[in-house]
Amino acid sequence: MTTITGTDGRDALRTGADGDRIEAGAGGDYIFNRHAGTVLEGGAGDDQYRLYDPDATVVETADGGHDTIWAWRSLTLPEHVEDAVFKGVRFWHSVEGNGLDNRISAGDGRQALAGRGGDDTLTGGGGRDTFHVEPGEGHDRITDFTPGTDILALWLPGFESAAAILDAAEDTGAGTLLRFGEAQSVLLEGVATADLTAADFGLGPSPLDLLDGRVPTFADEFDDAGTLAGGPWQSAPPNGHPVTAGLARGAREHTYLSAETGSHSPFSVEDGILSITARRTPEDLQDEVATDWVSGSLVTHGTFSQLYGYFEVRARIPEGQGFWPAFWLTRDDFHWPPEIDILEALGDQSTRYRAAVHSEIWGTKVTAAEQWIVPDTAADFHDYGVLWTPSELVFSFDGREMFRVPTPPDMHEPMALTLNLAVGGWTGGPGAGTPDAGAFEIDHVRVYDIPGIEEMPRSEDLGPYADLETGRLTTGAQKEIDLYGPAVRRVSVEGTPGLALAAGEDATLVGDGAANLLAGNALGTTFNGGAGDDTLRGEGGNDMLIGGDGDDRIEGGPGVDRMVGGAGDDTYVLRTGDGANAGGVDLVWERAGEGTDTLFLADARPEDVRSHVDWARWHVSIDTGTGTERVMLKATPGIGGHDVGTHVERVVFADGTVWDMTGGLFLFDDDGAHTSSGSVHADTILGAGGDDTLIGMDGDDLIEGGAGIDVLYGWNGDDILRETGSEGGNRLHGEAGADTLEAGDGGDHLDGGAGDDVLRGGAGNDTLVGGTGRDRVQAGPGADSLDGGAGADRLLGQDGGDTLDGGPGHDMLAGADGADRLSGGVGSDALWGGAGADTLDGGPGRDRLTGGAGDDVFAFRLGEMDGDRIADLEAEDRIEVAIASGQGPVSVVREGDALVFLDADGDVAARLLTEAGLPEDVTLIPL
Incomplete structure (x- = not known):
């Protein structure tokens, strides 16, 4: 400076x-x-x-x-x-x-x-x-x-x-x-x-004058503080595991929290106003949240969506640089684009209002947007609306028309609502003058249907989004790209169905409605086949290949290529040497449901391929023997799992092997550190080297971590989670379903979650938590810690000195060799120590304790003894009873096969039964 x-x-x-x-x-x-x-x-x-x-x-x-x-x-x-x-x-x-x-x-x-x-x-x-x-x-x-x-x-x-x-x-x-x-x-x-x-x-x-006869279909006036509990709004993303969704949704300067985060919930309702508050990350969340800000988002995916109609929010935006409130619509099935931004504002530009429509043409997001100066949107509440018809979208501010734009071709499916307060925006993040917190205040959200609206003609006007003749696309409010450039060769002009560029010739090739053959050169070319069953060959350079309608064959050739098939049954051909530029990634971009499409790996076998799926992308790496080539394909993070198969339905290999991408996925990752998640089907997800995060999503999945320090999530379904590495520090979470979790050779952490799970320890010192349900938790050779959690669980120790805690429920705990510590927890439990000097503590409930071989300690608390029974009592075994402050003095008398504990008044405070004689002594331990 x-x-x-x-x-x-x-x-x-x-x-x-x-x-x-x-x-x-x-x-x-x-x-x-x-x-x-x-x-x-x-x-x-x-x-x-x-x-x-x-x-x-x-x-x-x-x-x-x-x-x-x-x-x-x-x-x-x-x-x-x-x-x-x-x-x-x-x-x-x-x-x-x-x-x-x-x-x-x-x-x-x-x-x-x-x-x-x-x-x-x-x-x-x-x-x-x-x-x-x-x-x-x-x-x-x-x-x-x-x-x-x-x-x-x-x-x-x-x-x-x-x-x-x-x-x-x-x-x-x-x-x-x-x-x-x-x-x-x-x-x-x-x-x-x-x-x-x-x-x-x-x-x-x-x-509003066009809404005669309108029928209310959705209205939230936020008059009830319980509007977020069990209502149409969801604060946790329904289309992704919280880990993957958090990665995508918090990609700017914030992390979205759900309504279930207690005192840190970003949502509140008071006096008929919903507030979504963004604030600097509280100190006690900083170990869990990697961003400087936390905020909230509400969606109605899966609970409310509508095709066409009038959508309105009445709101006041927060003032301050970096606050970015919005009310917008996206498809209920999560395919994106399209998107309608009814309200999008910046806290440091509160006198400017922006509305936008996002669509997709030739695999590129296109945008029609307008901005206006309006009365200060942070000073008072205003109405923001859109009338969506098959023909057009009409945006309004306080009932005044502001913007009218044709409805794009991909905007004829039901759309759900989103209210959110992001942190960031196109003018930058929070600055020195930004308040520590800001609230997006919403007075109401209303949606109306208009009878007969679906009968209106669909628009064919793409003018605000693109000029298809010249190849110009409007990609933002102040952005435009020219795909064709100054030199364009057209089949319709040259009168031949085939066009080929000479060496060194720099031009765009454009087909017509027939079956065209378009071939490029080493420079990098834009191709547009148009309608018809076309063959496009990039030959070399970084190409843009657009198939258009028809059953097209697209061969990118060497270089980093972007391939967009369009409607029809398209085939994408990748050969050894394609995409060979260092660090380059070919892109295959298919919209969902536009035919049965194929990725043909002409020189590869299944064992040559490594892949993973992260947010909206399927990443494929191909081992060519001389290096690695990469291609990336579009996916949709739908409810319950990623949808790959409606974009590209199958993969065909050189040996004739066919992968059906519409069913369960086979994802075998490379040695990088990746986040990968599956589909709604039964997937196989395998890590390799690297510190991976692997999520099964819906379906009965097989998930293996491999080398590296991995985090595995089963989510829904009866999953198998297996760690095969030896580094230790891996974390396996079964979550919902009857899951099987197996630790590796290091010290791993296993958590079964909900459902009747099976957990098995490995060679290291593992922590195994059954969670809710009737779980079977088996220690490995190391000194493991087992926690059954809620439910009637079976906990089994092994050779090490294990710690077993049954938790709530009627549990069975069995030690093995080694000095084990067994705690039954709440419920009527059965504890068996096995060989070794074990400590057995039944906890509250009527428990049965068997020490087994070795010098065992039977530990009780006076207030928790409820007819407990000791099945064996050897000479060197001990009974210890903890006496809490205020319970003493306590005396012990023998009464048949029972030990009776008397309080200071001589009343019976507890009774302990034994099946193998009485001990010489009982140790009373004051607490």
Whole structure:
């Protein structure tokens, strides 16, 4: 960081690096900023700032002259800066003034201009501009308002209709003057009142006007604090194991917590308002949560979804950089895209509202989006809605239409609701001024069906998303890609069904409706087969191969290729040498249900392949004998497991072996450290080297960890979890179902979870926890710790000195060789020590204790003895009874085959039965 100092004359000063500071001094200076995180201080004089990089703090004082900022990105004028000249011409931007009499001018492009306080002069320039006016903003002048093109957005009480606005209009020699009281007006220079219509004020028919006959299908007014318990909202992701879902959902700067996290729950309901609160991670969660922030997300997947209709939320957003609230729709079956963003806002831009529609064309996410300046969304509640029909989507803000866009082809399936408060966003994460917590407040969520809406025609207009003829795709609100480039060869032009590039020729190849053969070269080419059964051959370079409709054969060839089959039964061919660039990964992108598709590994056998499935991707590594080649295929993280088989249905190998991807998956990982999860079917998931996390999901799965320190989860189904490594430190979690868990040769931790499980220890010192259910827990040769958990369990020791704890339920515990410690826990238990000097403690309940060979200790607590029985009692065995404070003094008398414990009053406090005589002595241990 450098401080650059000017003189008292007219200086031209430029930043040289991120974080620089300019102190220009007196004089009318030119200050050029091309770096981020800078501080620009103009000083006295009429200064001009050119913000090529907008990440700058401009410092001016009240007596610092008449200053101007030139900007190319959205801008809010800092204090004491009078004028703005906006130079950007592409995409949407906003320019907002301050409390001074600002002069704001823009050029071609779509801008939103707001003068804010003071008497401002606004010039929109060419293009469709919106001029924004709120109460108390003075007497403004718009120099170039064009009726039928520009919009004057008036957010003034009493002027919500065109009739009310035009009643306030007056034709003057300078143009139309709109008076909103003595202190506020807008002059439209050169415009006659007769030229103005409701559309010029953004007040065409409201989407709500189209809802006659609407039928409520979903309404949550959040009047009940129990709305999150058993209702339609789910705070834990229904389409993924908590581990994998947490990895994906917390990929920015936050981790989502569920409503079951007690005092740390991000959700609360009070006075009819649902709050989703993002906060800095509490200290007692920092060992469990790897992110600096925790927050919440609510979804209705599996509980409510709807095709078409009107969807609305009334909400207030949190204020602060990094807060990113949203209300959005995604398909109920989790296939993505499409997506409808009804509300998406940033806490540091609370006067800007954004809505978007995301779709997919040629394997690429495309987006139609708009932004507006609106009344402060952090200061008050506002209504955000979308009317979704087969033909179009109409977005509204406080009942006013804001954006209308054609419904894309992939948006004709039911969609579920999501409310979330993320941390991050496209302007960056939390900053130094971000509060430690912020709440996204929701007053209601309402959904309506509209009878007959499904009969409307489906739109065929892709204009806002792409130009298919030129290969241009709109990928974001301010992003566009050109897949074709300047040189395009077309079958329709050249009149031959086959096109081939010459060596060194750089052009895109485009087919027609027939069966085309398109061949590239070593440069890297874009292919589009169009309709018909096409053959596309990349030959070399990094290619983009689009099959289009029809049964296509796609051969990427050497290089890192992106292959998109489209509709039809497509075949993707990979050979040795394809994708050979170091670190490169070929991508096969098939939408679900677009035919029966095949991945043909022309030179590989099943044993050459290693693969794993993580969030929405199937990763395949192929051992070629001279190296490793990789390909990645699309998957969908559906409810209960990943869906690979509706994207690519089968894999065919050189030896004729066929893998059916619509059933159980066979995933055998490489030596890297990966997270891999299965499908809803019976999968085989094998780790190798590396510290892996393997999740079975639904189905009866076989999961093996291999070398490395692994974490295995069975989740649903009757799974087999097996650790075959020797490192120790592995963790196996059976979770739901009747699972079998087997430890490796190191010291591992096994947890059966719910269900009647079988746990087996290995050679190391293992910890085995049965969990709920009737479990069988078997120690290995090491000194193991066994915990049956709830249920009637069987715990079996082995050669080491094991610790067995039955837990609640009627358990059977059996030691073996070694000095074991057996604790029955709550319930009527049977304990057998086996060989060795064992300690047996039945715990509460009527227990039967058998010491077996060795010098054993039978341990009791006076308050827990309920007719316990000792089956054997050898000469060197001991009975120890713990006496809690307040229970003594206690005396012991013999009564037949029983030991009777008397309290200080001589009353019977407990009775212990023996089947093999009475001991010489009983040790009483005060606690």
